[in-house]
Amino acid sequence: MxxxxxxxxxxxxxxxLGATHAAAMAELGFEVLGLxxxxxxxETLARGEVPMYEPGLAELLRQHVEGxxxxxxxxxxxxxxxEVADFGDVHFVCVNTPQKHGEYAADMSYVDAALDSLAPLLRRPALVVGKSTVPVGSADRLAARLAELAPVGEDAELAWNPEFLREGFAVEDTLHPDRIVVGVRSERAEGLLREVYAGPIAEGSPFVVTDFPTAELVKTAANSFLATKISFINAMAEVCEAADGDVVRLAEAxxxxxxxxxKFLRAGIGFGGGCLPKDLRAFMARAGELGADQALTFLREIDSxxxxxxxxxxxxxxNAVGGTLLGKRVAVLGATFKPDSDDVxxxxxxxxxxxxxxxxxxxxVYDPKGMENARAIFPTLGYAPSALEAVRAADVVLHLTEWREFRELDPxxxxxxxxxRLLLDGRNTLDPALWRKDGWRFRALGRPTA
Incomplete structure (x- = not known):
């Protein structure tokens, strides 16, 4: 047979998300078409180039791009x-769900547009798999819409498969995930996704099968828990500063x-990026719509x-420069929300x-990878080509993104x-003794001044 x-x-x-997923699926041996x-x-991707910085992604792309x-x-x-509808058996939807302007809720317009464009073209059995982070209840609505619009009817199925990528580790997280979660309604959908993820499953990645709402909640619940942990240690940093304690030793203990x-117990200037803040707020907004807003009121304080x-x-x-910032020269080391990324x-x-x-x-400002993106958002700031040039004639140096390059600087x-020689460490990753030995006044969030 x-x-x-x-x-x-x-x-x-x-x-x-999509570029990483497409390259990883090709690496796992599948024929892949990205849209x-x-x-x-x-055009950029077809040349084997990526429009963002993600370690290992450009190399992976070039190993598989046709031509x-x-x-x-x-x-x-x-x-x-x-072309996508004709080509594919499994269609992964990886579009953005940003925060709505002026609201906490997620903007579902890109997901809706993708489904509305694809569904009317599905004339043979297909599985549409949502990977975007969406408000709980979205998959139920989208499944009904898919069955209504697709010429093949209920043979066009929906599944939900949330992503858990960490920027800077996205390729590793896709090829070797710490868990695979799928929300499905049929054995066929589950079987197809087991086939897609056969490689990681064989390596031992847990494969968790749920209903739609649970699959949708996993991502927002995970992000909310991580945000809670980060904000908890930052709250402890505030207490440590008031009590002259050391938040680094507290976190270690x-x-x-x-x-x-x-993990996630390093006090600093907080979290950012394209996921955690907006996912947290969308979760609160959705809980309110469901009448469960009191369950998540603590997330408002986490955000605050x-x-x-x-x-x-x-x-x-x-305060460190004498009570006024007017005319003071400030060097900022770091522009991205985290290291190993160009995301600002x-x-x-x-x-x-x-x-x-x-x-x-x-x-x-100086950042190893985020300068171009930072300049696009804040063109009025000054930008330097190196850390040394950024700090030239500075009255104070701020360490705000924990790049390895900054840990290796020569004080x-x-x-x-x-x-x-005044340094404020907003990420608690520099060695105070090393800097103080060379005559720097060194201050870190939540730590004793000397």
Whole structure:
């Protein structure tokens, strides 16, 4: 008996999530077609180039994009929904769900548009798999819409398969996930997804089968828990500063408790990025719509603590330079919301830099990968080509994104360039003793001043 052909995969939306998923599916041996409605993005990817910085992604893409010498040819890109519908057996929807302007709720317009464009073209059995982070209840609505619009009717099924990518580790997280969660309504849908993820499952990745609402809730619940842990240690940093305690030693001590664990317990200027803040707010908004808003009122304080960290860093800087920022030269090391990424969306580092600038400081920023994106959002800030150039003649240096490059800086060399040897560590990753040995006044959030 002939072996059944492997399902062919499409990926709708080739941003950060989609481009990574498409390249990873090709790496797992599938024929993959990626779609985006932006022609320039498709052209970039078709050349084996990525429009964002993600370690390992460009190399993975070039191993599989059709037409590149030596590549497997299993991956190509298009702007045509007709081509996608004809090609694919499993269609992954990886479009963005940003926060609505002026509201906490998620904007579902991109997901709705993708489904409305694809469904009327499905003339043979297909599985549409949502990976975007959506408000709970969305999959039920979208499944009904899919069955209504698809010529093949109920043979066009929906499944929900949330993503758990960490920026900077997205390729690893896709190829070797710590868990695979699928919300399905049929054995056929489950079987297809088991086939798609056969490689990671064979390596031991847990495969968790749920209903639609639970699958949707897993991502928002996980992000809310991580945000709670980060804001908890930042709240402890505030208490440590008031009581002259050391939040780094506190985090170390409580992290040894297996029930708590040490991850995400580094106090600093808080979280940002394109996921955690907006997912937290969308979760609160959706709970309110469901009449369960009281269950998540604590998330409002989590969000508040997080935003307060940024203001606190500005206040700390102002006090450190004598009570006024007017005319002060401030060097900011870091613009991205985290290291190993060029993502500056809702970046605490860039937000602090912007606030300092608005209060009269002359701010110069350096980041290893995020300069172009930062300049697009805050063109009025100064930008330098290196850390050394950024700190030249500075009255104070702020460390706001924990890049490895910054941990390896030479305090003596930087000390020769600055006007004042004053360093504020907003990420608690620099060694105070090392900097103080070279004559720097060193202050870190939630730690003793000396």
């Amino acid at each position: 002939a072996k059944a052909a492997r399902p062919r995969i499409t990926v709708i939306g080739t941003g950060y 985006d409605v932006v022609p320039e993005k498709v 590149i010498g030596g590549a497997s040819g299993r991956l190509r890109f298009t702007t045509s929904y007709e 409580i992290g040894y408790d297996d029930r708590i664990g040490g 603590i997080n935003m307060r960290r940024r203001s606190h860093m500005v206040e700390l800087t102002r 969306r809702d970046s605490p580092a860039l937000n602090v830099a912007g606030q300092l600038h608005l209060q009269g400081a002359q701010v110069t 003596a060399a930087l000390g020769e360039a600055v006007a004042e």
